[in-house]
Amino acid sequence: MTEPEQKPDISLRLLEIFGAMMRCDTTVEAAEQLGISQPAVSNGIRQLESQLGVTLFERLHRRLEPTEEAMLLFEDVRPVFSMLRNFSARARAMRHGTSGRLRIMSTPPLGNTVAPVALARFLKDRRDVSVAYDVRRLEHVIDAVQNGAADIGFGLALERHPSVNIETLARTHMVAVALKEHALAAKNEVAVGDLVEHGFIGLEAESRMGQMLRNAFERDGAPYEPRVEVRYCATAALLASAGVGAAVVDPYSAMQQFSHGLVQRPFQPPCEVAAVMITRKGVPRSRLLHGFIAEMKRAISEAAIVT
Template identity: 35%
Template sequence: MLNLRQLEILRAVVQYRTTVGAAETLGMSQPTISNTIRHVETLLGFALFERVSNRLTPTEEALILLEESEPLFLLRDAVNQRAADLRMGKIGRLRVATTAELSEAVLPSLIADYGREFPRVQISVETRPLDSVLQVVENGVADVAFMISAYERQGLQFETVDELRTVCLCDAQDPLAKLDVVTPRDLVDRPLVGPQVANRVGLTLADSFQAAGYDYRPNIETRFMNTAARIASEGWGVALVDELSAFTAMRPGLVVRPYAPELRFDLLAATPKSRPPSRQTQRFINAFGKRVVERIAEVRLASQRSGTV
């Protein structure tokens, strides 16, 4: 019978005891307040106020109505607060998919910081092979996926976060550590660990070797480049990896050298084409990009000064 706006006007008049005070609080005109009260009294069939000396004293019936309607105002306030929190990204749900390299190099510290800043945002992370990462976003199981050198998918929208270069990791005592750049020729007959040719990064490396007249034949092949970086970090051989994977292997005595020819790989964020990314998702993508820039800067600084990672 009564709507929430009418109850809100009744509530304000009870609080201020005048239609003028209620009008100022609600941002309405005084005649509108008065007309609404008269209309509600007519609708209900009983008086809501006793009018004495320009003051409105609520009747017992008005107070009973307000007491019963108070939960509605609390619910409205809660909904408005929830809407404000959603607008500001303070609450929500975020489903992230990623490959192993990025899961190790970027996401742990990023999610920890993000969780501290937005403790009411629920975050889930899936670490998968590239094909599976793309599929879960396309199917709507994840809100965003991060990967290196992806291929086009009809249902996905790609955003370039940054570009990653290929680098060589070796021990500080290795002769490679003294070179300005490491080439395929320098890696012939060396114990090499790198990505398998079955993935796009490995195939690009193989092409660079072939262009130089050599075969790309890692002694140890890995699906994920962070694994290759870790193996080199443990003291076995030299590794060809991307810069973020190099970051995960950082330790005293391990050197990062540029690889030539320079190979660049796109670091991408993928979201479904069927719907635009939420404010929460876009905020996380932006935070991811900033963290990537910090990681890459550290590796490039180590590479430029020919020092240890």
């Protein structure tokens, strides 16, 4: 019983040499195109012919002319060369951070203010980049980054976490916001006692901002009794712009309502708020991710929030 004929093991490098010879007139020209020596081209062609058992080129008038078999084989492998060029181009784009997919998730304060500015700049010269962008609650952002569903997350008032990396991008303070017609708008700063006197929009205790606000009231020995209570700072700022009352929110949420007649004042006692970046532990950052982080830092810096 005879053994089945073994299929030739042809390397992509040999096919690359074959393709160059089909496009060039001489082995010298093919060598220059590939960036290798002329003997390497000749040896490659001989090796490929040996593996295939087919003569690919004949020397005529001091030139190598492709045989009919070579012409037929070249048509078959032409798509391979196109795939290799596309593969190389995509790899170069990924290496330079101009191609790929990025998954971004943020809480509302940053996700609805500075992050869109950063994203627009990031995508401007990256036509081959696609982005999944979502705005969720902080616990959802952390979970998504931890399990790999998001490449990066952004949030506020999170100093550390055992399951993800936390990097502070900026430190600000919570501010009091109210319509310019409100009694508190005439003050240079708003204290806990002022809110108690005039009524205010509060934040739920389940949120980090809500906990910080309650702690401020406790430090001043004042009762925490909001007229209206909401979960998000953005909602509190929106209600303040509608004339419901004053609110204490993070400065990024206050940014969203500047065009609605709101004024903001420093809040006493000071409640520091850190804007943070959340990334997965043990996972190196791609050039694409580095590019977006740079734009996010730039956008936060340009926001010039001073409280």
